[in-house]
Amino acid sequence: xxxxxxxxxxxxxxxxxxxxxxxxxxxxxxxxxxxxxxxxxxxxxxxxxxxxxxxxxxxxxxxxxxxxxxxxxxxxxxxxxxxxxxxxxxxxxxxxxxxxxxxxxxxxxxxxxxxxxxxxxxxxxxxxxxxxxxxxxxxxxxxxxxxxxxxxxxxxxxxxxxxxxxxxxxxxxxxxxxxxxxxxxxxxxxxxxxxxxxxxxxxxxxxxxxxxxxxxxxxxxxxxxxxxxxxx
Amino acid sequence: xxxxxxxxxxxxxxxxxxxxxxxxxxxxxxxxxxxxxxxxxxxxxxxxxxxxxxxxxxxxxxxxxxxxxxxxxxxxxxxxxxxxxxxxxxxxxxxxxxxxxxxxxxxxxxxxxxxxxxxxxxxxxxxxxxxxxxxxxxxxxxxxxxxxxxxxxxxxxxxxxxxxxxxxxxxxxxxxxxxxxxxxxxxxxxxxxxxxxxxxxxxxxxxxxxxxxxxxxxxxxxxxxxxxxxxxxxxxxxxxxxxxxxxxxxxxxxxxxxxxxxxxxxxxxxxxx
Numbered sequence: 001x002x003x004x005x006x007x008x009x010x011x012x013x014x015x016x017x018x019x020x021x022x023x024x025x026x027x028x029x030x031x032x033x034x035x036x037x038x039x040x041x042x043x044x045x046x047x048x049x050x051x052x053x054x055x056x057x058x059x060x061x062x063x064x065x066x067x068x069x070x071x072x073x074x075x076x077x078x079x080x081x082x083x084x085x086x087x088x089x090x091x092x093x094x095x096x097x098x099x100x101x102x103x104x105x106x107x108x109x110x111x112x113x114x115x116x117x118x119x120x121x122x123x124x125x126x127x128x129x130x131x132x133x134x135x136x137x138x139x140x141x142x143x144x145x146x147x148x149x150x151x152x153x154x155x156x157x158x159x160x161x162x163x164x165x166x167x168x169x170x171x172x173x174x175x176x177x178x179x180x181x182x183x184x185x186x187x188x189x190x191x192x193x194x195x196x197x198x199x200x201x202x203x204x205x206x207x208x209x210x211x212x213x214x215x216x217x218x219x220x221x222x223x224x225x226x227x228x229x230x231x232x
Numbered sequence: 233x234x235x236x237x238x239x240x241x242x243x244x245x246x247x248x249x250x251x252x253x254x255x256x257x258x259x260x261x262x263x264x265x266x267x268x269x270x271x272x273x274x275x276x277x278x279x280x281x282x283x284x285x286x287x288x289x290x291x292x293x294x295x296x297x298x299x300x301x302x303x304x305x306x307x308x309x310x311x312x313x314x315x316x317x318x319x320x321x322x323x324x325x326x327x328x329x330x331x332x333x334x335x336x337x338x339x340x341x342x343x344x345x346x347x348x349x350x351x352x353x354x355x356x357x358x359x360x361x362x363x364x365x366x367x368x369x370x371x372x373x374x375x376x377x378x379x380x381x382x383x384x385x386x387x388x389x390x391x392x393x394x395x396x397x398x399x400x401x402x403x404x405x406x407x408x409x410x411x412x413x414x415x416x417x418x419x420x421x422x423x424x425x426x427x428x429x430x431x432x433x434x435x436x437x438x439x440x441x442x443x444x445x446x447x448x449x450x451x452x453x454x455x456x457x458x459x460x461x462x463x464x465x466x467x468x469x470x471x472x473x474x475x476x477x478x479x480x481x482x483x484x485x486x487x488x489x490x491x492x493x494x495x496x497x498x499x500x501x502x503x504x505x
Contacts, residue, residue, distance in 0.1 A: 014405070053315045053505040069500075074318035084312035088243045100235045101317050 004029045004148050004179045005050060010059035012045045012203070019045040021203040022059070027148070032180040034194035034211070034222070036187055038230050042203040043183045044081065047152050050181070051078040064147055074102065077146035081153040083125070083133050091121040091136060098140050110143035113173070117165060131162035138166055142173040149180040155189060163189060191222035199229050233323045240301075240331040247297055248335050254290045255343050258283035263347065267354045294339060298332045302394050303413075306401040311505050321500030325394065325492065332390055333383070344370075373442035374474055381441070381476055388488035392424070393417055395491040398498040405504070424487055428480035429462035438466060438475035447475065 005027040012020040020042045027033060037043050048054035049061055052068035063072040085094050091114065098105045114121055117135040119128075128136060138154055154170065155163045163186075171193055174180060184190045191197075191211065199207040206229055207214075211222055218225055261283040305311045305324075314324065348366055369375060393413075400413035436449035452466065452475065464480040467473075 048505065051316055053312065053503075055502065055504055070318050070320050073316055076316075078312075078316050080309075080312045080316075082309045082312065084309050084316075086239070086243055086310050086313065088246075093242070097239060100238075101319075 002029050003027060004064060006060075006062045007046075007050075008060045010046070010049065010061060011057050012042070012049065012054070013057040018203050020049075020056075023203070023205055025198065025205060025208070027179050027181060029147070029179050030177055031195040032174065032182065032193055034187075034190060034197040035181055035183045035200060036197060036222075036226055037183075037200035038185075040202075041200040043200055044152060045203075046200070047078075047150050047181070047183060050148070051076055051080075051150055053078075075104075075147040077102075077141045077144040077149045079137055079141045079149075079151045079154060081156065084137070085125045087126055089125050091119060091123050091125065094125065094136065094140060095121065095143075098143065102144050102146075104145040106143050106145060109173070110139060113139040113143060113169060116169065131158040134158050135162060135166060135169075138169060142169060145175070145178070147178050149178060151180065151182045153183055153185070155184065155186055167193070187223040187226045188221070194222065197222055199226070201230065233319070233327050236317070236319060236323060236327040237330055240327055241334075244297070244301060244331070244335070248294065248338065251290050251294045251297075252339060252342050255287055255339065256346050258286040258290070259343060259347050260350065263350050263354060291339070294335065298335060299390075299393055299397075302328055303397050306397060306499070306503060306505075311503075315499070315503070315505060321496035321498070322492075324499060325391075325496050328394070329387060329390060329492075333387065336386070377441035378474055381481070384481075384488065385484055388484050388491070389421070391488050391491045391495060392420055395495040395498070396420060398495050398503065402498055402502045402504075424483070428464050428477070428483050431479035431483055432462035432464060432477040435479040436462075437478045439478050439481075440473040440475050442473055445473070446478070 003026045005025075007023055007025040007027075010020050010023040010025075011018065019040075023042070023046065035043050035046070045054060049056050049068065050063060052073050061068055064075050066072050089097070095107065095110050095114075098110070099107050111121070114136075117132075117139055119132060119136055119139070123132075125133070125136070134154065134157075138151070141149060141151070151170070155166050158166065167190070170180075170182075182190065182194070194211045196209065197207075197211050197214065198205060207225075214225060215221060218228075220228070265283075305314050351366075396413040396417035400416055404412050432449075437446055438449060438452065439446050449466075462477070462480075464477045464484075466475040466477075
């Protein structure tokens with residue numbers, strides 16, 4: 001299967017601290033990847049570089065055959081771990097913006113998802129709770145037919161009901177052709193949707209493999225493998 | 233780029249309309265004061281001084297709001313949206329400059345037109361010839377060339393501010409030290425002014441765009457001492473026209489274009505969110 005992203009010898013330094021250390025990784029099309037690791041393991045740095053909002057210190061990143069830039073931003077749907085919409089916007093304004101800028105945005109899918117998430121499109125983004133904001137951001141991202149979806153902590157800090165809604169939205173809207181890269185600390189809640197998992201520690205890939213094979217090989221759940229690796 | 237301009241306008245128009253409303257109320261107070269003082273023959277700080285302070289305050293607020301909108305992209309979470317849109321640095325910066333210029337133009341023109349209309353209303357008897365004279369002055373070659381050249385100079389200053397903010401963000405990673413851009417701006421602006429003066433002294437030719445006439449500074453008595461000092465703009469002289477230093481004007485354009493590309497590069501290739 002073709003690779004949507006190719007990462008070779010990627011290093012990111014913040015002053016002298018290495019957030020990523022010589023990471024080499026390929027992301028295949030048509031797979032859901034779980035990127036797992038504790039705080040400070042380099043997950044967000046890697047995601048930001050793939051999204052084109054952080055520069056690598058050395059190494060190379062290619063997405064859809066291009067270096068991060070205007071083209072890759074048109075094929076990558078990035079869900080940051082924060083409220084990134086402009087404060088003056090209503091939900092409808094946010095839908096309009098995505099429709100205007102992304103040729104792969106499906107407005108009707110967005111309205112269906114808004115209904116599914118029980119979000120009123122006339123609401124201002126400043127009126128939304130954390131859970132509602134997360135659902136709106138995910139609605140916008142999943143309404144694109146992107147080649148690579150990058151979701152940074154999509155279910156962090158939301159209640160169990162909203163968490164289930166978000167997970168269902170991810171599962172129901174994944175078309176099997178594109179690639180998803182998801183980071184989470186809530187491994188137990190999300191591990192069933194991962195095809196492959198990447199364990200990052202101290203900016204390096206500690207373990208990578210097919211989720212099902214890893215479970216069979218180690219006779220443990222991904223959550224237990226996580227605890228084994230990072231609990232050392 | 234047009235789409236981004238649309239969202240820039242949508243995000244700021246309410247604030248700008250508010251500023252225009254404040255300016256209109258304040259200038260109305262000044263005009264009313266002028267109108268009644270014709271009859272009563274006295275001035276009041278309350279009716280003139282306070283509105284003048286309000287006008288100054290509103291203009292400064294508008295300026296910092298517009299400058300702040302660029303800063304917010306680099307220092308606040310909204311940058312995650314802006315910089316993940318499939319737009320180049322030049323498109324983002326160009327849009328911000330166009331919208332900033334549009335707002336400054338709208339602020340200026342709405343206050344001028346409103347006050348001209350109000351003056352006609354107050355002084356109905358002399359209003360029409362007064363307005364005609366006003367428009368004649370406003371549309372004179374001198375004023376037109378002044379507006380165009382001031383716009384070029386203002387845009388260069390604005391780009392220099394944006395460049396300072398972007399450079400500050402790239403060099404100082406700590407978001408809490410956000411005011412460092414002002415130090416960079418002051419240093420750059422001083423250097424730019426100094427080089428402009430030096431260039432005008434080395435190449436002492438001045439151009440009058442209204443009459444399409446070039447003069448050497450030594451020919452511009454009685455203001456030759458000012459011209460010899462390398463001032464970028466000289467008014468007066470024998471003709472009463474406005475003369476612009478050719479060397480410093482060329483510098484303004486080169487600096488403006490250079491900093492536009494520099495800022496675009498920084499926000500596209502160097503900013504880490």
